[in-house]
Amino acid sequence: MGAYLVRRFFLMLLTLFGMSVLIFVLLRVMPGNISDILFESAGLVNPAEKAKIEKELGLDQPLVVQYSTWISGLLRGDLGYAYVSEKPALDEILPRIPITAKLAVLALFFSIVLGVPLGVISAVKQDTPLDYALRVVSLSGLSLPSFWLALLILMGFVHFLGWIPIYTDKPATIWHELALLSIPAAAVGFRASALIMRLTRSSMLEVLRQDYIRTARAKGASAASVNYDHALRNAVLPVITIIGIEAAFLIGGLIVTETVFNIPGVARFLVEAIRWRDYPIVQNLVMFIAVVVVVVNFLVDMAYVVLDPRIKYED
Amino acid sequence: MPRTVSPRIFAAAIVVLALVGGPALAQKQGGTLRIYHRDNPPSASVHEEATVSTNLPFMAIYNNLVIYDQTKDVNSVETITPDLAESWSWDATKTKLTFKLRQGVKWHDGKPFTAKDVECTWNKLLGKDADTFRKNPRAIWYQNVKEIALNGDFEATFVLNRPQPALLSMLASGYSPVYPCHVSTRDMRTKPIGTGPFKFVEFKQNEVIRLARNPDYFVKGKPYLDGVEMRIIANRSTRTLAFVAGEFDMTFSQDITIPLLKDMKSQAPNAICEIKPQYVPRNLMVNREKPPFDNAKLREALALAIDRKPFVDILTEGKGDIGGVMLPLPEGLWGMPPEVLKTMTGYGGDIEKNRAEARKIMESLGYSASNPLKVKVSTRDIAIYRDPGVILIDQLKQIYVEGELEVVDTTIWHAKAARKDYTIGMNLTGMSVDDPDPVFYENYACKSERNYTQYCDPAVDKMIDEQSQETDVEKRKKLVWAIEKKLNDDLARPIIYHDRAATCWHPHVKGFVGHQNSIYSNWRFTDVWLDK
Numbered sequence: 077m078g079a080y081l082v083r084r085f086f087l088m089l090l091t092l093f094g095m096s097v098l099i100f101v102l103l104r105v106m107p108g109n110i111s112d113i114l115f116e117s118a119g120l121v122n123p124a125e126k127a128k129i130e131k132e133l134g135l136d137q138p139l140v141v142q143y144s145t146w147i148s149g150l151l152r153g154d155l156g157y158a159y160v161s162e163k164p165a166l167d168e169i170l171p172r173i174p175i176t177a178k179l180a181v182l183a184l185f186f187s188i189v190l191g192v193p194l195g196v197i198s199a200v201k202q203d204t205p206l207d208y209a210l211r212v213v214s215l216s217g218l219s220l221p222s223f224w225l226a227l228l229i230l231m232g233f234v235h236f237l238g239w240i241p242i243y244t245d246k247p248a249t250i251w252h253e254l255a256l257l258s259i260p261a262a263a264v265g266f267r268a269s270a271l272i273m274r275l276t277r278s279s280m281l282e283v284l285r286q287d288y289i290r291t292a293r294a295k296g297a298s299a300a301s302v303n304y305d306h307a308l309r310n311a312v313l314p315v316i317t318i319i320g321i322e323a324a325f326l327i328g329g330l331i332v333t334e335t336v337f338n339i340p341g342v343a344r345f346l347v348e349a350i351r352w353r354d355y356p357i358v359q360n361l362v363m364f365i366a367v368v369v370v371v372v373n374f375l376v377d378m379a380y381v382v383l384d385p386r387i388k389y390e391d
Numbered sequence: 392m393p394r395t396v397s398p399r400i401f402a403a404a405i406v407v408l409a410l411v412g413g414p415a416l417a418q419k420q421g422g423t424l425r426i427y428h429r430d431n432p433p434s435a436s437v438h439e440e441a442t443v444s445t446n447l448p449f450m451a452i453y454n455n456l457v458i459y460d461q462t463k464d465v466n467s468v469e470t471i472t473p474d475l476a477e478s479w480s481w482d483a484t485k486t487k488l489t490f491k492l493r494q495g496v497k498w499h500d501g502k503p504f505t506a507k508d509v510e511c512t513w514n515k516l517l518g519k520d521a522d523t524f525r526k527n528p529r530a531i532w533y534q535n536v537k538e539i540a541l542n543g544d545f546e547a548t549f550v551l552n553r554p555q556p557a558l559l560s561m562l563a564s565g566y567s568p569v570y571p572c573h574v575s576t577r578d579m580r581t582k583p584i585g586t587g588p589f590k591f592v593e594f595k596q597n598e599v600i601r602l603a604r605n606p607d608y609f610v611k612g613k614p615y616l617d618g619v620e621m622r623i624i625a626n627r628s629t630r631t632l633a634f635v636a637g638e639f640d641m642t643f644s645q646d647i648t649i650p651l652l653k654d655m656k657s658q659a660p661n662a663i664c665e666i667k668p669q670y671v672p673r674n675l676m677v678n679r680e681k682p683p684f685d686n687a688k689l690r691e692a693l694a695l696a697i698d699r700k701p702f703v704d705i706l707t708e709g710k711g712d713i714g715g716v717m718l719p720l721p722e723g724l725w726g727m728p729p730e731v732l733k734t735m736t737g738y739g740g741d742i743e744k745n746r747a748e749a750r751k752i753m754e755s756l757g758y759s760a761s762n763p764l765k766v767k768v769s770t771r772d773i774a775i776y777r778d779p780g781v782i783l784i785d786q787l788k789q790i791y792v793e794g795e796l797e798v799v800d801t802t803i804w805h806a807k808a809a810r811k812d813y814t815i816g817m818n819l820t821g822m823s824v825d826d827p828d829p830v831f832y833e834n835y836a837c838k839s840e841r842n843y844t845q846y847c848d849p850a851v852d853k854m855i856d857e858q859s860q861e862t863d864v865e866k867r868k869k870l871v872w873a874i875e876k877k878l879n880d881d882l883a884r885p886i887i888y889h890d891r892a893a894t895c896w897h898p899h900v901k902g903f904v905g906h907q908n909s910i911y912s913n914w915r916f917t918d919v920w921l922d923k
Binding site: 115 | 431433434439440441442444525526527528577580581594595596597598622624625626628629630632633635636638658800801802803804805806808809820821840841843
């Protein structure tokens with residue numbers, strides 16, 4: 077196990093290195109840089125002033141030098157200065173992370189508490205009206221575009237019901253924050269819950285046909301015990317995998333949700349930073365997301381061992 | 392026989408007048424005006440930007456030497472009022488404009504304002520200061536300023552190379568604040584210091600901009616508001632909904648398009664929405680230096696093919712205006728009257744006749760329905776650019792031109808234009824002051840950096856200089872219209888149409904006056920108050 081962990085750790089480092097090169101190169105391949113955009117916004121072209129800005133920001137340096145400056149800074153905890161706000165990038169990124177993290181955790185929580193039990197019910201009640209209804213719900217969750225769903229929810233809860241305000245003020249209490257975030261989280265989590273529900277259902281159906289389930293029933297185990305102790309425990313592994321993947325993909329869904337609900341998190345900030353070619357913000361944020369994804373994947377792999385005693389990572 | 396008014400009627404009239412005029416006397420102090428902002432301003436430095444996204448949130452931090460009256464809806468020489476200057480005067484040669492400055496004015500950090508600050512600001516704009524601006528989009532406005540001469544701490548004179556009466560109009564624009572000498576240009580971009588009615592509190596990128604009342608403002612009793620808060624909401628549906636739901640007191644400047652206005656009025660029937668010209672005309676860029684439009688005959692055919700009315704009807708539901716470079720009448724001060732406008736190629740007569748003439752030209756050049764001229768119509772990847780581009784392509788078909796829409800990443804639009812890497816481009820140009828000097832010098836003068844299509848004709852430069860020196864308004868108008876005609880004949884960014892849009896606010900917002908011929912100069916908020 078120890079050797080596996082070490083191998084895994086180095087693999088994670090390798091993945092992060094690959095990500096850093098990829099994002100660095102992709103950003104430079106995109107048309108225009110910050111100086112182009114600054115002049116674009118002012119509607120003028122001045123090559124001399126543009127060159128001055130590029131020199132000031134080190135964009136005139138060879139790419140290798142720019143990359144090593146960024147990585148060495150990152151390793152020292154110096155994320156550089158944001159090009160647009162001219163403030164330390166860390167000061168721009170840090171306050172936004174908790175907002176997105178709370179939204180992501182809430183969305184994931186929503187998708188699990190909705191997706192897993194409904195998936196089990198759908199499997200156990202296969203081909204009943206309840207199963208059909210749940211399948212329609214899960215299909216609509218997968219097919220409704222999240223921006224459209226978010227707009228509908230926004231209209232319903234803000235305009236017609238007036239239950240939540242649009243995120244225009246920092247929430248005063250944790251309950252206020254929960255109220256503000258729970259509806260956007262539900263909008264994001266709905267799609268993920270649909271996927272989890274479908275996977276749980278199919279996985280459960282497969283397990284419920286196994287011999288050991290028949291044995292459990294034959295020895296007189298209750299339906300709840302059969303479904304939850306015997307079947308779900310064995311059916312949950314692919315669900316855990318998909319939850320891990322969804323956690324990583326969640327950030328994509330949050331970009332739309334944060335924009336529509338006006339939540340000042342990192343996802344929306346990242347899109348704006350890409351639009352402005354604000355390299356220090358984009359590079360560091362993408363690296364942060366990469367770290368989160370890599371760690372979540374690692375935790376999912378570790379969860380396999382806990383959930384299925386048959387799985388062992390050999391040294 | 393002389394008529395007399397009975398005392399009863401007189402008393403009743405006084406009561407009515409008092410009731411009608413009552414609110415004007417009852418401004419309430421306090422409250423925070425909440426406006427939504429449509430996007431993240433590039434910086435807080437008004438001098439370095441050329442977008443209302445910066446003017447609207449930050450103009451109230453500063454003062455100018457003179458300012459367009461914030462309580463009147465027209466920007467004109469007659470509505471210019473004192474600001475940091477108490478008075479001004481021209482010398483006999485009209486080449487020296489002297490300002491007597493207010494005394495006792497303090498910057499928001501407590502330092503005193505003096506004439507040195509005026510000198511510093513314009514030296515930066517003239518490129519004479521060591522701490523230059525990162526971008527200087529309106530440098531061309533002051534190309535005629537030789538120097539700023541000081542006489543003590545409270546008198547500054549703009550010394551000009553030649554007479555330029557429009558200088559005062561440019562100085563009265565929201566784009567002409569006075570900056571403090573003691574604050575760096577970098578700090579002015581991120582945490583600006585001014586003398587204005589509101590102090591800068593914070594600017595959180597993509598989130599919020601906050602201003603707080605300046606208790607030491609030199610106009611006693613003003614501003615009425617405790618502060619102004621502008622939340623940045625990039626999504627139009629969200630911000631409109633938030634306004635309707637009462638989260639905001641006011642929309643961003645002209646954020647409500649004509650098609651959106653119906654929804655707005657049905658969802659917020661009490662909201663006050665004023666439709667005004669944007670003075671951001673949609674125009675064409677035609678590359679005159681590369682084939683095929685290096686051929687003057689082909690440019691003429693193009694000019695004849697354009698029917699401006701469908702653009703106005705389709706895109707603005709008939710609310711837009713057809714005109715030249717200067718803002719059309721009645722709001723514009725320099726717009727061409729219909730009898731002059733219709734003499735310009737492509738503006739008058741029967742469109743079918745014009746197009747028949749254009750087809751003849753095209754046929755003489757070897758083009759036909761079976762052998763059309765294939766061109767790319769380039770434009771930015773933004774709906775307000777793409778939509779007129781599509782209509783243009785449809786119209787070009789009428790004269791054997793097969794257009795293909797080339798959508799260009801918005802970040803490289805001006806750079807592409809500067810490289811002349813286009814054949815036809817659909818473009819938008821914001822005009823900040825309704826005066827020919829800034830409009831022509833910025834966009835059509837050979838030396839201007841904002842003339843990114845690099846149209847350059849020394850004869851036009853001479854005509855622009857000539858109108859610039861003319862003090863007689865009627866004579867100047869004639870010169871301006873001659874320039875309009877010349878620019879139109881040359882297809883130098885020919886104007887397609889002028890758009891209109893609405894700014895809305897809830898009835899409890901009082902004292903806000905939107906200017907009808909500029910969107911850049913009415914954001915001081917000194918007279919705005921909240922009746923709640």
